[in-house]
Each structure stands twice: as C-alpha cells, then as structure tokens.
Amino acid sequence: NFMLTQPHSVSESPGKTVTISCTRSSGSIASNYVQWYQQRPGSAPTTVIYEDNQRPSGVPDRFSGSIDSSSNSASLTISGLKTEDEADYYCQSYDSSNVVFGGGTKLTVL
Amino acid sequence: EVQLVESGGGLVKPGGSLRLSCAASGFTFSSYSMNWVRQAPGKGLEWVSSISSSSSYIYYADSVKGRFTISRDNAKNSLYLQMNSLRAEDTAVYYCARDRYPYGDSGFDYWGQGTLVTVSS
Numbered sequence: 001n002f003m004l005t006q007p008h009s010v011s012e013s014p015g016k017t018v019t020i021s022c023t024r025s026s027g028s029i030a031s032n033y034v035q036w037y038q039q040r041p042g043s044a045p046t047t048v049i050y051e052d053n054q055r056p057s058g059v060p061d062r063f064s065g066s067i068d069s070s071s072n073s074a075s076l077t078i079s080g081l082k083t084e085d086e087a088d089y090y091c092q093s094y095d096s097s098n099v100v101f102g103g104g105t106k107l108t109v110l
Numbered sequence: 111e112v113q114l115v116e117s118g119g120g121l122v123k124p125g126g127s128l129r130l131s132c133a134a135s136g137f138t139f140s141s142y143s144m145n146w147v148r149q150a151p152g153k154g155l156e157w158v159s160s161i162s163s164s165s166s167y168i169y170y171a172d173s174v175k176g177r178f179t180i181s182r183d184n185a186k187n188s189l190y191l192q193m194n195s196l197r198a199e200d201t202a203v204y205y206c207a208r209d210r211y212p213y214g215d216s217g218f219d220y221w222g223q224g225t226l227v228t229v230s231s
Contacts (some may be wrong), residue, residue: 035217037155044205044221051216077181090155094215097169099145099157 004091004102011108016081020105021066022091023073027110034074036065036070039088039104049076082110112220114206119225124228125175132206132222133191140164145218146191148227158204159191162205163212176201180227196229202223203227222228 003025012018022034034052038043047056049065052074061100062082074093078085086109091102118130127212132144146158159180160169168180179192190226207218 018130033216037217039155044223045218047210047219050219056219058141065122071170088154090219092155098171099147099160099168101147101155101157104154 001095001098002100004093004100005100006089006102008103009106009108011110012081014042014081014083014109017077017079018107020089020091020107021073022102023071024093027095029067029072029074029093030069030071034065034067035092036063036074036076037092038085038089038091041087045090050054054079057096078107081102083110085109102107112208112221114208114220116204116206116222116225117137119204119227121228122196124197124229125230127151128196128227129196130191130193130204130225130227134187134189134206134208137208139182139187141212143212144166144182144189145207145209146180147205147207147218149205150226152198152200154204155205161189161197161220166201193227196227198229201227201229211219 005023036049039045049061053065064077064080092103113135117132137214145160161180177195181190203224205224206222208220210219212214
C-alpha cells in the first residue's frame with residue numbers, strides 16, 4: 001500500500017501561478033494514472049485533471065498536470081490565478097484495484 | 111445529462127445499520143464501474159468501495175471491509191451500500207461516483223451530491 005502526500009495548504013495572489021505537489025510514498029508515480037479534483041465548500045468534487053495531464057472539457061487551460069519520476073510526484077499547476085480557484089484540491093491514484101486519495105490541499109487566493 | 115442521486119442517509123446509533131442508494135440516469139449504467147467515496151466533516155476524501163459493471167469485481171477499503179457491502183441492480187440503474195456495525199468514525203457525507211471510462215483506471219467523472227450519515231447515540 002502507498003500514500004499520496006500533499007501540502008496541507010498553499011496561498012498565492014490573483015494572477016500568479018501556483019503548483020500543488022502530490023508525492024507517492026512507494027512504487028512509481030508513473031505506474032498508475034493520477035487525477036486531480038477540485039472541491040469547493042458544500043459541493044461535490046469535480047475533475048480538473050485526469051490521466052496525469054488531461055483536462056476535461058470545460059476546464060480552462062490555466063490548469064495543467066504533470067508527473068516527475070525523479071521526485072516520484074505529480075503536480076497540479078494553476079496559472080493566472082482567479083479568486084474562483086480558491087478550493088480544496090485532491091490528487092488520486094490507484095494501488096492495484098484500490099483507490100487512493102491524497103489528503104487534500106487548501107488553496108487560498110488572496 | 112448524467113445524474114447520480116444518493117439517498118438513505120440519516121442518524122443511526124453505533125452498531126446500527128443503514129442502506130444507501132444511488133439512482134443513476136443519463137448514461138448506460140450497466141457499462142460502468144461505480145464507487146462510493148466518503149468525506150468526514152472537515153476532512154478529506156476517503157474511498158470506500160468499488161464495483162465493476164457486472165458486479166464481478168468488488169473492492170473495499172480496509173476501514174469498512176467486513177461491515178459494508180456494495181451492490182448494484184443494473185435493471186434499476188441503481189447502486190447500493192449496505193452499512194452494518196456502524197461506528198462514530200463512519201460519520202461522513204457519502205458520494206457515489208462513476209468511473210470515467212468503462213475500462214481502465216482514469217478516475218471518476220461524475221459525482222452525486224452526497225448523503226450525510228451520522229452515527230451517534
């Protein structure tokens with residue numbers, strides 16, 4: 001079994017760029033696809049990135065995803081930050097057929 | 111339009127049981143694996159269970175194994191979660207979520223609005 005570790009919180013100013021990391025504790029980050037979900041207060045999660053770096057239709061290209069085998073981590077980068085991007089973000093992958101979520105990162109845009 | 115609507119949540123005493131339902135519409139339910147994910151108050155997302163399209167493959171998180179049972183009725187386009195021996199730590203909003211693709215591990219693309227389960231005496 002492995003864990004996905006995210007920073008508890010990040011903050012940045014509107015218009016800037018922020019990157020949220022998601023580090024896999026064991027096994028290769030490239031072994032299974034990584035997804036990223038955005039969750040605003042009181043709402044269900046929505047996907048912003050799937051299959052490491054794919055954006056669902058309707059998600060602006062300000063959102064991008066990548067994986068880095070050297071650090072065994074995935075990253076979500078949001079450029080041109082808007083106040084509406086303020087939310088919790090969760091990475092997610094798979095351990096055999098079990099689903100693994102990261103602990104979540106609270107993004108504050110101030 | 112894809113819709114997932116959970117129901118069945120409520121207040122239950124420790125050791126009690128509850129059955130959650132998720133009514134699906136707007137897609138060919140029988141083609142997709144389905145999942146339950148929960149979120150305790152103020153906490154992160156926790157995967158609970160998954161079931162393949164034909165119920166051939168079923169998986170549980172260790173935290174619920176032996177107490178919860180996932181099932182589906184493709185004729186009724188419905189997903190279920192039978193929860194027994196409930197504990198205070200099972201208190202959470204329970205979401206049903208659809209796999210993005212009929213095959214492969216590419217995450218979830220549709221989520222319901224969630225149903226709140228509170229376990230308290």
